[in-house]
Every structure is written in structure tokens, then in C-alpha cells.
Amino acid sequence: MRVLSKATVYGLRALVYMASERERTGYVSIGEISERLNISFHFLTKTFQTLTQHGILESYRGPNGGVALTKPADQLFLTDIVHVLEGVDFFDKCLLGLPGCGTFAPCPVHDFWKAAKEAMKNEFDNTSLAELGEKVTDDRFRLVA
Amino acid sequence: MRVLSKATVYGLRALVYMASERERTGYVSIGEISERLNISFHFLTKTFQTLTQHGILESYRGPNGGVALTKPADQLFLTDIVHVLEGVDFFDKCLLGLPGCGTFAPCPVHDFWKAAKEAMKNEFDNTSLAELGEKVTDDRFRLVA
DNA sequence: TAGTTTTGGGACAAAATTGTCTTAAATATA
DNA sequence: TATATTTAAGACAATTTTGTCCCAAAACTA
Numbered sequence: 001m002r003v004l005s006k007a008t009v010y011g012l013r014a015l016v017y018m019a020s021e022r023e024r025t026g027y028v029s030i031g032e033i034s035e036r037l038n039i040s041f042h043f044l045t046k047t048f049q050t051l052t053q054h055g056i057l058e059s060y061r062g063p064n065g066g067v068a069l070t071k072p073a074d075q076l077f078l079t080d081i082v083h084v085l086e087g088v089d090f091f092d093k094c095l096l097g098l099p100g101c102g103t104f105a106p107c108p109v110h111d112f113w114k115a116a117k118e119a120m121k122n123e124f125d126n127t128s129l130a131e132l133g134e135k136v137t138d139d140r141f142r143l144v145a
Numbered sequence: 146m147r148v149l150s151k152a153t154v155y156g157l158r159a160l161v162y163m164a165s166e167r168e169r170t171g172y173v174s175i176g177e178i179s180e181r182l183n184i185s186f187h188f189l190t191k192t193f194q195t196l197t198q199h200g201i202l203e204s205y206r207g208p209n210g211g212v213a214l215t216k217p218a219d220q221l222f223l224t225d226i227v228h229v230l231e232g233v234d235f236f237d238k239c240l241l242g243l244p245g246c247g248t249f250a251p252c253p254v255h256d257f258w259k260a261a262k263e264a265m266k267n268e269f270d271n272t273s274l275a276e277l278g279e280k281v282t283d284d285r286f287r288l289v290a
Numbered sequence: 291t292a293g294t295t296t297t298g299g300g301a302c303a304a305a306a307t308t309g310t311c312t313t314a315a316a317t318a319t320a
Numbered sequence: 321t322a323t324a325t326t327t328a329a330g331a332c333a334a335t336t337t338t339g340t341c342c343c344a345a346a347a348c349t350a
Contacts, residue, residue, distance in 0.1 A: 001148055001235050001262060006338065009242045016253060029296070043339055049298065062347030063295045090146050097154045099290050108161060108277040108286040112268050117146060119264070123257050132253040141253040145244050151308065174326065188309055194328065207317025208325045291350100298345070308335070315328070320321100 008085040010039045011047040013143050015056075015081060019073035019133025020143075027059075027066030037144050047085065054084040073130035082124060091121040153230040155184045156192040158288050160201075160226060164218035164278025165288075172204075172211030182289050192230065199229040219275035227269060236266040 004012070014033045021028065030048060034041040048067055051057045056076065057067045069076060082090050094101035095113040102110075135141040149157070159178045166173065175193060179186040193212055196202045201221065202212045214221060227235050239246035240258040247255075280286040 001231075001238055001265065003146055003148060003240060004242075006242070009240075013241055027296095031296080040339060042341070045297070046299085046339095052297090059297055060347080061295080061297045061345075063349070065296045065347070067297085086146075093146055095148060095154075096158055096288070097149075097151070098287070106286055107288065108280040109272070110286070112272070116261075116265060116268075120146065120261060123261075127254070127257070135253040141251055141255070142243065143241070143252065172326095176326080185309060187311075190327070191309095191329090197327090204327055205317080206315075206325085206327045208319070210317070210326045212327085293348105293350085295348075296346080298343100300342090300344100302339100302341075304337100304339070306335100306337070308333100310331100310333070312331080313329090316326085318323100318325080320323085 004082070005086065007043070007047045008082065010037075010044055011051060011085055012078070012081060013037055014039065014044055014048070015051075015069070015076075015129055016132045016136060017143055018067075018069060019076075019129040020136035022133070022137060027064065027068050029066035032066075051081070051084060056081060056084060069129070073133055074128045076129045078124040078127045078129075079121065081129075091117050091124075149227070150231065152188070152192045153227065155182075155189055156196060156230055157223070157226060158182055159184065159189055159193070160196075160214070160221075160274055161277045161281060162288055163212075163214060164221075164274040165281040167278070167282060172209065172213050174211035177211075196226070196229060201226060201229060214274070217275070218278055219273045221274045223269040223272045223274075224266065226274075236262050236269075 014037060017033055017037055018028055030045050031041060033039070034044050048057060048059070052059050052067065055070055058070050059065070059067045094107055095109050096107045098107050101107050132141075136143055159182060162178055162182055163173055175190050176186060178184070179189050193202060193204070197204050197212065200215055203215050204210070204212045239252055240254050241252045243252050246252050277286075281288055
């Protein structure tokens with residue numbers, strides 16, 4: 001049951017890593033993140049560029065440059081990231097791929113799937129990067145194989 | 146939120162179509178299904194071949210040949226199909242893609258995701274092709290754009 | 291100013307998924 | 321037996337996703 005593309009998975013892991021570095025101030029370099037999390041530097045860079053373009057991150061070039069969250073981590077939610085990286089229709093797709101599947105013209109699994117999506121969206125709406133970062137900092141949860 | 150590959154989506158739609166043809170006896174040709182559901186004939190054929198190889202369908206060649214469910218539609222569940230087309234580890238994957246993510250070494254979203262997967266699996270375990278086929282027969286639900 | 295570090299952006303390659311086509315094998319019918 | 325119908329199987333192409341590489345632009349440091 002694969003729900004997120006690799007680009008999104010890497011982006012999320014990287015953002016949670018940033019959020020987990022609580023006390024730290026200033027920019028974090030993409031090189032550091034990619035090393036720590038074992039993610040391809042260039043691939044992550046591209047994902048981060050779209051996050052920057054969409055206001056999730058701000059970046060700064062040069063020595064001591066890098067990226068930083070534009071808001072405190074407790075104000076950035078999974079839904080925000082997923083909307084940018086997977087599209088705003090992420091929680092709005094038919095399980096059987098039918099375009100325009102809805103209450104008026106539903107597929108046979110519409111009712112169940114609608115509920116499942118809502119539960120998922122609810123969780124994503126209420127889970128912040130800060131919350132996930134803390135779990136990593138407290139060391140009971142991991143971000144890397 | 147895309148969960149199933151196109152191969153699985155097409156396969157499922159086709160199977161539900163077969164189940165929806167209640168009174169019918171004998172084989173249904175792949176050509177008929179692909180026409181009715183607007184699915185590429187050759188692509189569907191390949192998916193059906195793997196379903197045949199895994200005992201979900203039986204096939205018969207020649208005039209009046211086609212495919213048929215190996216069991217009554219009320220004894221075939223979504224989980225059966227998904228296990229064949231997506232793999233038996235379908236309900237067992239980490240949202241963040243970490244290999245071996247589990248209670249002992251969880252990712253930060255493990256608890257939520259585990260529950261979500263269980264809910265999903267529970268629904269798939271208990272939804273039969275017959276149930277979905279009926280919904281289509283009764284005409285309140287659709288399988289095609 | 292020159293050199294180093296870092297992101298930005300594009301070209302490009304590899305791999306996986308999706309889709310098309312051709313031929314063979316099995317079966318029925320005339 | 322010859323022909324038509326249907327699935328089986330594999331080659332192949334197109335598309336999307338994933339991954340790599342190179343060079344430019346921005347910023348710091350000496």
C-alpha cells in the first residue's frame with residue numbers, strides 16, 4: 001500500500017529531520033541532510049526547490065547557507081507538504097481511478113474510500129512537523145534505514 | 146492519494162463487472178469486458194493472465210471461450226485480488242518507505258499508519274466481488290467514466 | 291579580487307509503469 | 321480439414337518516475 005511518491009517520502013523525511021534539530025538556528029545544508037538520511041543529494045535538492053517555490057522552505061546560498069522552514073515546525077502540517085508535492089487533489093481521488101467519482105456518480109467502493117480518505121486527511125491536517133520531529137529527537141523513532 | 150496501480154484498477158473493475166453479470170453462465174470474453182469498460186484489451190489480458198495463473202480466474206480458448214471466476218463471487222475478496230496484483234506485502238509497507246519499519250523500530254508516523262492499514266485491510270478482507278457486483282447491477286454505482 | 295561553498299536549474303540517463311502489437315496455441319464450427 | 325474465435329506470451333514503444341550530472345548564480349572568506 002504505497003501512497004506517497006519517493007520524492008514526497010524523501011521530502012517528508014528531510015523536513016522532519018530539520019524539525020527534529022530543535023535548538024538549532026540558521027540554515028541547514030541539503031548536503032548534511034542527504035548524508036544523514038542517505039538520500040540522493042540532487043534528487044532531494046529538486047524536491048526542496050519545489051518546497052521553496054511554494055513557501056514551505058526558504059533557502060540561502062553560499063557558505064553557511066542552506067534551507068530553513070518558513071514557519072515554526074508546529075505550524076507546518078503534513079497536509080501542507082503533501083498538497084505541494086502530490087497536488088491539491090491528493091485526498092480527492094477515486095480508488096478505482098474513475099474521474100469525477102462522487103456522491104452523485106459513485107464507484108462501488110466510493111463510500112468506504114471516502115471515509116478512509118477523510119480519516120487520513122484528518123490525521124494529516126493535525127500532524128505537524130514539530131510533533132514528528134520531537135519523536136525523532138526523543139530517539140524512539142527513526143528516519144533512516 | 147493513489148493506492149493501486151493501473152493494472153490493479155483495471156483488473157478490479159473487470160472482475161467486478163464479471164461479478165455484476167449475475168445470471169450469466171459460461172465464460173466472458175476479455176474483448177467484451179475491455180469494450181464495455183473502455184480498457185485496453187491487451188493490457189487487461191496481461192493482468193487477467195496473472196489472475197489466471199494465481200487461481201482467481203480460469204480461462205478457456207476458442208469460440209465462446211473467455212474467462213470465469215474460479216469461485217462464486219461471494220467467496221472472492223478484494224484482499225485476494227490485491228495480494229495477487231500488488232503483492233502479499235501490500236498492507237505491510239511503511240508510509241515513509243523505511244524497510245523493516247515495525248513496533249520495534251518505527252518511523253514517526255508508524256502508529257497512525259499501522260491503524261490506517263489495518264482499517265483498510267479489514268475492509269478489503271470483508272468486501273467480496275459479489276457485494277460490489279450487486280451495487281453495479283442495481284445501477285446506483287458505475288465502473289466506467 | 292579570487293576562490294570556496296552553497297542552492298538553482300536544466301539536461302540527461304536509468305528504471306518502472308503503462309500501453310501496443312504480433313504471433314502462437316487451443317478450441318469450436320462448418 | 322480449413323477457418324474463425326479466443327486466450328497465451330512475448331517483443332516493443334511511450335510515458336512517468338527516479339536518479340545523476342554539470343554549470344550557473346549567489347554569497348561568504350581570505
